[in-house]
Amino acid sequence: MSQGLIQGLTDKYIVANPPRRNFLKFAASVSATTAGGMVLSISMPALSQDKQTQSYDELEAGKNVLAPNAFIKIDTNGEVTMIMPKVEMGQGVYTSLPMLLAEELEVDVQTVKLEHAPPNDKLYGDAMLGAQVTGGSTSIRAMWDPLRQAGAVCRSLLVTAAAQKWKVDESTCQARSGVIYHEASGRKLGYGELVKVASALPVLTKVALKDPKDFKVIGTSAKRLDTPDKVNGLAKFGIDAHPDKVKFAVIATSPVFGGKLISVDDSRALKMPGVLQVVKVDNAVAVIGIHTWAAKRGLGALEIKWDEGKSTAVKTGDLIQDLRDASKKPGAVAKKEGNAASAFKKADKTLSVEYEQPFLAHATMEPMNCTVEVGASGCDIWVGTQIPTFAQGMAAKTLGIPVEKVRLHNFLIGGGFGRRLEFDGVVQAVKIAKQVKGPVKVIWTREEDIQHDMFRPYYFDRISAGLDAKGKPVSWSHRIVGSSVMARFAPPAVKNGVDPDAVEVSADPPYELPNLYVDYVRVEPRDVPTAFWRGVGPTRGTFVVESFIDELAALAKVDPVKYRLELLNKTPRLKNALQLAVSKSDWGKPLAKGKGRGVSVMHAFGSFLAMIVEITVNPQGEVKVDKVVCAVDCGLTVNPNTVLAQIEGGVIFGLSAVLYNEITIKNGRVEQTNFNDYRVMRINETPVFDIHLIKSAEAPGGIGEPGTAAIGAALANAVFSATGKRIRKLPIGNQLQA
Amino acid sequence: MKITSGLMNICATIIAFSFSLNVFAISPADIKKGEYLARVGDCVSCHTAPHGKDFAGGLPMLTPVGAIYTTNITPDPETGIGKYTESDFAKALRRGVAKDGHHLYPAMPYPSYAKVSDTDIHYLYLYFKHGVKPVRQANKASEIPWPLNYRFPLAIWNAFFLDKETYKPDPDKDANWNRGAYLVQGLGHCGACHTPRGLAFQEKGLTHESGKFLSGETLEGWSATNLRDDHNTGLGRWSESDIVVYLKSGANQHSSAFGTMTPVINNSTEGMTLEDLTGMSSYLKTIKGSDDKGQKPYKYDPSATLAQFKEPAKHPGAKLYQQYCAACHSQNGQGVAPYLSPLAGNPAVMDPDPSSLINVILNGSPQLKPQGVAAPYNMPKFRHILNDTEVAQLVTFMQKGWNHNLDATDAKQVAKIRKMPPSAH
């Protein structure tokens, strides 16, 4: 598979600095044909490189490959290739998942070669998500058993093969680092030497897995497999796809949501050097050029007339008013325990507040892009996507061709955060490519990327509680009002009007709350498209629940840590994490003027986090985050260093949002454009981290999102500690300025 | 005005309203002439609201006494100027008096337009009557509070400040110069922004005979630079062809258009003929400066500035400049003309009033689009990223930098401009 994109490109272009042989071979793609659940033959995509494309079958002709399941191929040289069911977007799955496989296969994880999986829900679907999707912090949780099984099944075949060759009992053979040993006779055979025999054996469906105490790979901070090519520019992201004779497209989408294209005067654009063509699709115009610059300059020479439609006067305030109005009516009941309403009436003290969380863009570092060629033989798509099968299916639907005719080549992703769970960019690129001869790479400018994101919805929460004489909550009612991403993304998940994502954490707070009522009112923000965003429901829910519990502690005049600990008995792992975080922090020590300390806890994604944040608020009302102390119980840890990286990164991602970020709408269009007005945290603003992992034998939890979910309330609570001001509306922005 | 019932109707209109001129039919060429003149006058920039229809008005203009809104000048008979006769039209343009007799605020540059010839008024009238699509859009009342909104004193104002003479060519100068002077003083109304205004909002000089004419003024938080011959802050170091290139394309080797000059380029000067632009530059170059009020003639020297980048902790302005500005404008302040504006020696940077510098950092610049093609690079806004202190540090860095040696700017000046709405232009 080394004739993939990397080789094709580097051979052709990097003349002065020939690359070393790539350790990671992210081959362009494979379209798998299956038999009996096994990948037997894999054909190369039509890459249109200089040399005639050879099919994988031809390349492999005369060789034998051991491929007992969809995840492993071992060739006669003993080279182990893993087909990656998930996509790497920084979260480390291109290391942690091979670790699961290598653990049972008994190979050195550093020698495993990786290939992106082709779109195939049956082979590569995530049991938790029901499809080949990377998201929701499920990768380890969903692949924990299947990948260890895959490795174990393959190892057992190799052991059986060796035993047969040597005519010894299998139990006397041992697999270690890609070799089967027979200690008694001192004989050994490499995996490659056993491929022919092993591939003729019947494949077992299930074999016994290792006892966790015997793990050699899992639980170590194995070096990442994807990074050697990321330090020298050789790693390929979707935007780096460069099929032969590719053309380049830059687009302008209707600035007003729901707007349509009326007409385009392209007379000037077509005279610009390097501009090849101007293409119209329903609500957008694309200029095709010989390079991205020509296309961009051409776009700047168009006179476009838009029908701005009915949203032309919409502003953020209108959408908030929609939510506020809807919040006055009862919603679909997500949780009802005891009788919150009557307990509220009997309470000693009560508190009712509203929280608001803004629209947010994903602003992935790699702007949206998609390269497509539509030809007689079907359609090739080169893109980094979290949803390869959906993207493939939508492309087929758009073109009206069978799904097999769409060859989707997945890539590394330059930041997902939920944005690449959507196929809008793929469908748009297909519509453009349909009108262009040969392959065309559609790149969204950063301005398009921000303004035509699918946004984390605006959420409006009303929450109230009653405390008894001791200050304990005896009544808790919470109404969540906002868009249901789930209703669009996975409609069956919405039951009785309750979007399980929208109410996550809120409907199951970790605290002992005797009378609990939680309901949900779905309100869509008119024409503004909404989507999942890092930390999904738990990011929003944790902000509200953890801010509010802090308010209750203040109302009860109890230390916020002590208040939480007293209510956390039903969630001992979370209580334990909080105690650890507190012991590692300066909690309780006096604070200098302008300094504040805030706490929050989070349980979601199968993980438990406690966070203590220290901040300084300067006299101008600007917040500097000084230190983040975090205790993490994510069950059995596959790669501790990756867990630390995800907490650090997740927190920083969350801090940008909580401190600065909001997408606002005026005249029906997004006001923000780029990193100059959608501010992202930079290195000089970054806090010091002190993260503590809790050793645990529990099932592994997700870790890509908890850091983001936990930080918001901790920071807002720290602001209260520093200034006495409650942050009930995000972002903090200039709320603290005089 | 709807052109529905053929030639007779049109002729009747013409005969009725254009008796002073020997015109008996409207030729498309004449409407075209009017369209060109409307472009020279840049009527569209002020008489169009953001996202609004061309010439339908509604743009807020900030005056020291409150916001006023530009009016609908489309030929809609109810809300526009559809019922205006040519003489009504001329009176509005040159005297600042609307058809119903009310006096226009002098934000409308009628003291400049007073210089416009009868012939040009006629072509303009034809264009606004027959070349512009009528738009039904009612005018918005001004936000000038009582009693300042009382318009009658404007008549007295006019008595003081309005020169009712049309442009008289100077026989000692050539036709090129005279054409330029006519455009600069008249339809081009350069002085409306670039000439200092007095207490009564009047321009302190309507021709080069006044020492104040085009010597720079600050309006709506933008400092329109000195267009006289001063070496540092004026056009002293610009050649005639530099001026032509700037007006045609929005940028030259010294500077790029930004802020409120951008729509002037986009809607007006980019479409002017080279002859007219040459005339304007020829005229402008003859307006003597005042030796930069005693400043030493600027000489480029980046050495002290470049040294600051080596010690960012001691030079917060240099540190900020490095992070936000240097990629385009270069550490040496030279940028990459004409794409990325030089800052060193740029008259807009050397302007003793830092308003424009502050404003362009906070609010960025609208997209320059000469000849209908967006310029390749555009100044982004930084108001969401930089606080008042940081902007002041940056501005001060540029005011001191590259041997400019100007006075420093403080955060209060930034705060003041931050509070102003970014210009609606």
Next chain:
Amino acid sequence: MATLNINGTTHQVDAPDDMPLLWVIRDIIGLTGTKFGCGIAQCGACTVHIDGQAARSCVLPISAIGDKKITTIEAVGETSAGKSIQKAWLDLEVMQCGYCQSGQIMSACSLLGQHPHPNDEQIDTAMAGNICRCGTYPRIRAAIKVAAKEGA
């Protein structure tokens, strides 16, 4: 036709004067390690070296380059600063998605060229122009310090 010296190789490219180096490198030369992030020099993903100094290639018209030497991420490993930065980046597992890291590494190498032992202030100044959405900043700071130590 412009003549550009990229990674020691001379390239004749047919590109307009105003074209940013970024797109010449990516779309014409085909070196895709240098990334597009914002197009307004506010994220640093496109950072290359011009005569050893970090420059944002997304706003660098090729007319401004002349015969200066351009180095991209693909060749920075041939310099000693590049080598030690790349090694520290891998040793400390700095990278997550990796998209911004070409630019981070180029900025860090340029920093070490000017300040072989940078303090935190100098790191902030050199690196604050490079955005990372994955949040690898703590490790970037640490890796620069490790590289500086090992390069000494």
